[in-house]
Amino acid sequence: MNKQEGSREALPRGIPDDRPAEGDDSAPVSFRLDELRPWGIAAYVAAGMAADDAATVVDNQLWSDRRGVDTHGFQRVSWYVNWFRDGTTDPTAQCEIVTRTPSVLVADGHHGLGQLVITRFMEQLIDAARESGLVVGVIRNSNDWGCGANYPYQAAEAGFVCYGTTTSVPNLAPFGSRRKLFGNNPIVWTFPRRAQPPIVLDMAITPVALGKVLRARSEGSEIPVEWGFLDRDGNPTVDPDVAMRGIVPAIGGYKGIGMITASNIAAGILGGSAHTGDVAVGRRGQFFLLMDPGVFRDREGYFDDIEDMVDQIRAAGEEDVLPGQTVYLPGELEQLEMDRRTAAGTVSYPASVVRSLGRVGDELGVPFECEPVSAAANAQQDASP
Numbered sequence: 361m362n363k364q365e366g367s368r369e370a371l372p373r374g375i376p377d378d379r380p381a382e383g384d385d386s387a388p389v390s391f392r393l394d395e396l397r398p399w400g401i402a403a404y405v406a407a408g409m410a411a412d413d414a415a416t417v418v419d420n421q422l423w424s425d426r427r428g429v430d431t432h433g434f435q436r437v438s439w440y441v442n443w444f445r446d447g448t449t450d451p452t453a454q455c456e457i458v459t460r461t462p463s464v465l466v467a468d469g470h471h472g473l474g475q476l477v478i479t480r481f482m483e484q485l486i487d488a489a490r491e492s493g494l495v496v497g498v499i500r501n502s503n504d505w506g507c508g509a510n511y512p513y514q515a516a517e518a519g520f521v522c523y524g525t526t527t528s529v530p531n532l533a534p535f536g537s538r539r540k541l542f543g544n545n546p547i548v549w550t551f552p553r554r555a556q557p558p559i560v561l562d563m564a565i566t567p568v569a570l571g572k573v574l575r576a577r578s579e580g581s582e583i584p585v586e587w588g589f590l591d592r593d594g595n596p597t598v599d600p601d602v603a604m605r606g607i608v609p610a611i612g613g614y615k616g617i618g619m620i621t622a623s624n625i626a627a628g629i630l631g632g633s634a635h636t637g638d639v640a641v642g643r644r645g646q647f648f649l650l651m652d653p654g655v656f657r658d659r660e661g662y663f664d665d666i667e668d669m670v671d672q673i674r675a676a677g678e679e680d681v682l683p684g685q686t687v688y689l690p691g692e693l694e695q696l697e698m699d700r701r702t703a704a705g706t707v708s709y710p711a712s713v714v715r716s717l718g719r720v721g722d723e724l725g726v727p728f729e730c731e732p733v734s735a736a737a738n739a740q741q742d743a744s745p
Contacts, residue, residue, distance in 0.1 A: 408451035424507035428697035431571030471642035474503030493655035498631030509562035516550035516558035525623040535614040560691025578712040
């Protein structure tokens with residue numbers, strides 16, 4: 361199937377039809393965090409958000425960008441502003457708790473911006489977990505959560521083991537079909553440590569996050585065939601446009617689709633949110649489970665055993681490592697990148713993201729006038745740790 365044939369199928373709901381500018385081969389550009397933050401807040405305020413709410417969203421997005429998950433940070437500013445304009449997302453909506461027991465919270469996000477209403481929901485879940493030791497929370501009428509690790513990470517910093525999952529707009533098909541019924545529905549586990557950053561498993565149920573495919577599409581570049589994307593007839597493709605309109609693979613085939621089905625039930629059906637093919641912008645759901653290790657056992661014993669596990673993993677990575685390999689804990693690469701970018705005070709964006717920030721800034725009357733850092737600092741920012 362050629363690109364024209366693939367384009368007959370619409371992109372997932374709410375995803376912008378970004379295309380590269382003609383002849384645009386600009387290199388990535390770095391900007392200072394202390395300039396990006398006030399610009400982002402001003403942009404969201406101009407789009408209808410209260411200043412405190414805008415600051416919460418911007419801090420979440422820059423958390424993603426600092427962590428190196430920069431397909432889920434400021435890349436999505438233009439998405440969210442478009443959702444405000446078309447009425448699918450309410451910039452003023454707040455999280456409302458509609459059911460509360462000592463161990464269960466059910467919330468309604470009222471079609472608000474996910475990175476706002478979910479943050480507010482997690483704050484209440486943490487408070488409830490401090491009282492009960494274990495709490496389950498579901499939120500309906502929520503939205504895109506950006507980098508999903510953000511919320512369980514907050515719980516882990518407060519001392520809780522946390523699991524989270526979300527529904528998302530349909531882009532995957534039941535195994536053996538081409539009809540898109542399921543979102544990518546990533547899952548996150550976080551585990552607190554005594555004096556180190558949490559252990560974080562944050563994974564899409566596709567070989568890569570779809571934000572990476574969308575970025576390749578906006579930049580006019582190909583995706584690796586190893587990612588396993590297929591066109592509508594089941595043929596391999598390296599064209600990101602055809603890939604997003606074709607058959608998006610799940611890890612492990614039917615096993616991955618089974619995991620997505622389970623999270624569709626937990627984050628969608630259980631909380632009374634939209635599910636399966638009905639999930640849309642402003643109609644997503646999230647599920648969280650917070651557990652205090654001290655409920656199950658001696659808290660210090662938990663931390664001792666976590667560090668014993670880490671020591672065993674470190675030893676395996678030093679004494680029996682495969683040639684050319686390095687052993688990391690889950691989420692450790694992202695944590696190292698966050699530490700590096702935070703220390704540098706800068707993050708780097710490709711030309712497609714810079715272009716979208718400039719466009720949305722002009723549309724809102726808040727020009728994107730953040731000053732790019734020097735070429736030398738830019739090269740240092742992009743260097744591997």
